[in-house]
Amino acid sequence: MTQQPLQKALHNFFAAEHIESYAPVPAEYCVFNADKLRRARVDFVPASAVVFVLPYFVRRGENLSAYATSKDYHLFAAQLAPRLTACLQQVCPEGHFRVFCDNSPLDERRAAVAAGLGVLGDNGLLITHRWGSFVFIGEILSDREPTAFGPICPPQKTDCLHCGACRRACPTGCLSDHSRPCLSALTQQKAPYTPEEAAIVKTAGSVWGCDACQLACPLNRPQGGLPVSPIPFFSEERIERLDRATLDAWDDAAFATGAFSWRGRAVPQRNIDLLYPPSGMASVPNDLQPIRRTHTYTEKKED
Numbered sequence: 650m651t652q653q654p655l656q657k658a659l660h661n662f663f664a665a666e667h668i669e670s671y672a673p674v675p676a677e678y679c680v681f682n683a684d685k686l687r688r689a690r691v692d693f694v695p696a697s698a699v700v701f702v703l704p705y706f707v708r709r710g711e712n713l714s715a716y717a718t719s720k721d722y723h724l725f726a727a728q729l730a731p732r733l734t735a736c737l738q739q740v741c742p743e744g745h746f747r748v749f750c751d752n753s754p755l756d757e758r759r760a761a762v763a764a765g766l767g768v769l770g771d772n773g774l775l776i777t778h779r780w781g782s783f784v785f786i787g788e789i790l791s792d793r794e795p796t797a798f799g800p801i802c803p804p805q806k807t808d809c810l811h812c813g814a815c816r817r818a819c820p821t822g823c824l825s826d827h828s829r830p831c832l833s834a835l836t837q838q839k840a841p842y843t844p845e846e847a848a849i850v851k852t853a854g855s856v857w858g859c860d861a862c863q864l865a866c867p868l869n870r871p872q873g874g875l876p877v878s879p880i881p882f883f884s885e886e887r888i889e890r891l892d893r894a895t896l897d898a899w900d901d902a903a904f905a906t907g908a909f910s911w912r913g914r915a916v917p918q919r920n921i922d923l924l925y926p927p928s929g930m931a932s933v934p935n936d937l938q939p940i941r942r943t944h945t946y947t948e949k950k951e952d
């Protein structure tokens with residue numbers, strides 16, 4: 650079948666960027682946030698969204714989430730968006746296009762599922778068929794019909810295996826008991842830790858983030874192993890361990906490229922000091938017992 654100009658331009662652009670998974674979806678299948686649409690000054694009525702995913706996994710981090718081992722993906726998205734918009738605008742000057750990656754005016758995970766890129770996991774994450782859940786999501790909003798960008802995916806399965814592996818692997822039990830904290834959110838919080846929160850972070854040994862539910866998910870191994878990102882950005886200037894020596898060696902410009910920089914230095918620094926107390930600094934008191942696995946929950950029947 651002959652490709653339409655927008656479809657061809659998109660194919661060539663994404664191929665050059667090593668972005669392999671994308672699909673158009675009609676706007677009526679998307680859930681928009683009217684407030685965000687207005688704040689983002691989207692001045693056209695969207696007829697379609699082209700959802701694309703940026704797989705980021707390269708290797709597991711030693712004491713930080715896999716996404717934080719690479720530079721902040723916002724840096725990649727910031728240079729991608731204007732070039733992508735210009736490329737589409739050149740092919741279709743009468744069209745309107747806006748690229749979003751994070752802080753999107755639509756529900757990105759649901760749009761990705763509607764586009765046929767993956768399913769929604771019980772851990773709340775999009776799990777793509779090709780790359781699993783180690784992905785960032787982006788989309789192009791446009792007033793062009795979705796078929797201008799390629800064929801629309803027919804409706805298909807939209808949920809995961811419900812196998813329970815993510816809940817069993819979760820170090821805090823928050824997937825079973827929503828009153829419990831997520832470790833990833835804990836490591837990013839600015840407020841001082843309570844003794845119990847400090848014990849959770851120290852026991853988990855994470856300076857930043859948590860991948861436990863993702864690593865346990867069988868859908869994250871579509872070809873037997875965790876798929877490695879083909880996008881060079883995510884392999885450049887990686888760190889696999891974040892410690893005080895690394896943090897202190899970064900000037901402000903270097904620190905600003907880190908995935909954790911948006912929280913400022915004090916947050917990762919506090920976590921590092923908690924995990925690896927500098928000499929002379931008191932560690933977490935001994936009477937704070939680790940709470941890993943102390944929660945209880947009713948296991949959902951596997952089917």
Ligand code: SF4
Pocket residue numbers: 772815818819820821822823824830831832833834859860861862863
């Ligand atoms: S990121 Fe970690 S703590 Fe949060 S839900 Fe997943 S396994 Fe649980």
Ligand code: SF4
Pocket residue numbers: 770771772809810811812813814815816862865866867868
């Ligand atoms: S581990 Fe199982 S239940 Fe959890 S998201 Fe993956 S497939 Fe779904």
